[in-house]
Amino acid sequence: MKSGARSTPRRDRQVRPRPRHVVKRWIIIGQRLRQLVAAPPALAIEGVAIYLLIDRTIDVSEWLLVHGLVSLCLLLWAKWIGRRLRRNQLAWFLFAATAGLGPAGPFTAIVTGLLLIVFHRD
Numbered sequence: 001m002k003s004g005a006r007s008t009p010r011r012d013r014q015v016r017p018r019p020r021h022v023v024k025r026w027i028i029i030g031q032r033l034r035q036l037v038a039a040p041p042a043l044a045i046e047g048v049a050i051y052l053l054i055d056r057t058i059d060v061s062e063w064l065l066v067h068g069l070v071s072l073c074l075l076l077w078a079k080w081i082g083r084r085l086r087r088n089q090l091a092w093f094l095f096a097a098t099a100g101l102g103p104a105g106p107f108t109a110i111v112t113g114l115l116l117i118v119f120h121r122d
Contacts, residue, residue: 029117035090036113038077042098043106045070050103071099090116 049066052058058066078091085091090113098105 025120028120031085031087032090032113032117035081035085035088036094036110038074038091039094039106039110039113042070042074042094043103043110046098046103046106067102071095074098 045066049058049063049070053060053063074091074095078088078095081091082088090109093112094106094109096105097108101108
């Protein structure tokens with residue numbers, strides 16, 4: 001071995017691991033998107049039901065039945081996803097907004113979820 005040679009490999013060329021906050025951010029984004037999986041089908045069903053109600057194809061009682069079933073499914077979804085994720089406020093918001101606002105509920109939940117992802121603090 002020469003007198004000026006290094007015995008340890010150079011570390012400046014190694015790939016550094018990602019910072020923990022970057023990894024945590026992607027985990028949080030994935031969790032929030034999983035909570036919103038039920039929102040597009042709920043929006044579609046509620047939208048079609050309100051369209052048929054306005055078009056007078058279905059009666060108010062039939063619309064209430066469809067709305068109640070969608071709300072019940074979202075309640076069960078929020079309870080199910082709550083067993084898998086620690087923070088499931090967005091799933092509960094999806095249920096509450098849909099139950100209270102009808103077809104505007106899933107839309108507001110989607111917008112809220114996307115805004116939470118964009119403006120998440122690291």
